[in-house]
Amino acid sequence: MSTTDEVLGGAPGPRKPVRTAAMLADLGPLAQLRAGRLPRRLVQLTLGLLLYGVSLGLMLRSGLGVAPWDVLHSGLIRYVPLTLGQAVIVMSFVVLLLWWPLRERPGVGTIANAFLVGLAADLTLWLLDPAEDVWLRVVLVVAGVVLNGVATGMYIGSQLGRGPRDGLMTGLSRHTGRSLRLVRTCLEVTVVAIGWLLGGAVGAGTVLYALAIGPLAQHFLPWFVVPLEVPEGPAAEPAAS
Numbered sequence: 001m002s003t004t005d006e007v008l009g010g011a012p013g014p015r016k017p018v019r020t021a022a023m024l025a026d027l028g029p030l031a032q033l034r035a036g037r038l039p040r041r042l043v044q045l046t047l048g049l050l051l052y053g054v055s056l057g058l059m060l061r062s063g064l065g066v067a068p069w070d071v072l073h074s075g076l077i078r079y080v081p082l083t084l085g086q087a088v089i090v091m092s093f094v095v096l097l098l099w100w101p102l103r104e105r106p107g108v109g110t111i112a113n114a115f116l117v118g119l120a121a122d123l124t125l126w127l128l129d130p131a132e133d134v135w136l137r138v139v140l141v142v143a144g145v146v147l148n149g150v151a152t153g154m155y156i157g158s159q160l161g162r163g164p165r166d167g168l169m170t171g172l173s174r175h176t177g178r179s180l181r182l183v184r185t186c187l188e189v190t191v192v193a194i195g196w197l198l199g200g201a202v203g204a205g206t207v208l209y210a211l212a213i214g215p216l217a218q219h220f221l222p223w224f225v226v227p228l229e230v231p232e233g234p235a236a237e238p239a240a241s
Contacts, residue, residue, distance in 0.1 A: 027228075029107045032160050035228035041158040044224065045109050046116065048154025051147055053085070053120025058144035060084060060121075061128045062137045065203025067148065068188035068195075068210065069165060075198025085122030089114055095164040102171030107161020114164055141205040148209070149216025156217075157224030 027035060059066045066074060073087040082090065092114035099106065131137040155163070162170065165187075173183045188210065196202050 027159070028105050029161065032107045035159065037226050037228070041160055041226050042108075044154050044226065045112060045158035045160050048151045048156075048158065048224075049109075049113055049116035050120040052151035052155065053088075053117040053122075054124045055144045055148035055151055056084070056088070056117070056121040057124025057128060058140045058147065059205050059209070060125065060201060061130050062140035062144065062205060063130055063201075063203070064137055064141045065205030065207070066201045066209075067213070068192045068206065071195030071200035071202050071206060072191040072198070073195070073200070075195040075200030078199050083122050084125060085118035085120070088118035088121060092118070092164040095168050099164075099167055099171060102168070102175055104162070104167040104171040106167070109155060109158060109160035110162060110164060110167065112160075113155065117163075141208065145205070145209050145212050146216060149213060150220050152213070152217040153220030153222075153224045157221055157226060159226055159228055 056067065056070055060070070060074065065071075069091070070084070070088075073084055073091060076082070076087050076091070077084055080087075096106070096110070096114065131140050156166075169180060169184050169187060172178075172187075173180045176183065192200075192202065192206065
């Protein structure tokens with residue numbers, strides 16, 4: 001890390017020491033925007049969210065199961081007049097309502113996540129027909145899981161705010177004192193169970209995603225974390241252990 005005497009935001013006044021940190025910084029919405037490299041981070045955020053939506057579409061078209069939250073989404077659309085992408089968007093804002101009592105801080109990426117992932121998923125489903133050959137179904141589900149890991153690293157690495165579901169997980173972990181792993185497991189088991197009862201797309205791909213997404217995200221995240229100029233002092237966490 002290097003220390004400079006720059007001031008975030010560029011306003012005149014007392015200078016504060018800052019550091020260039022290749023870490024995930026715990027910053028509020030305004031500090032996220034003032035932390036430098038904004039054009040690159042916005043492009044990376046947008047591309048990461050679009051690819052995330054594409055990965056969801058690939059998994060659904062495989063017919064072999066989808067990610068846990070999408071089991072819920074795919075179950076919901078059997079009963080309400082929504083597309084999968086629209087269900088993703090609606091549920092994103094439902095989850096954001098739960099942020100308020102948890103005092104989570106949204107960012108640009110939080111709102112962008114709510115819209116772009118769903119739009120990209122619907123576009124992918126419009127372009128792709130369901131796969132029929134077994135080999136193609138396997139290719140689509142594996143490609144979807146790997147692409148999801150890449151996309152997760154990209155949008156989190158842009159450091160412009162957690163996604164709605166990620167923020168729910170971190171907020172519950174902080175307020176309950178339970179580990180992120182336990183909270184995530186409980187949330188995903190719950191949404192899979194509800195989605196399955198609604199007739200959602202549970203399958204081998206759901207199990208593959210559950211087992212692979214953690215290691216994939218941890219592998220790809222350091223590739224995409226954008227070093228920020230952050231004031232000395234705020235808590236930060238390494239991009240990878």
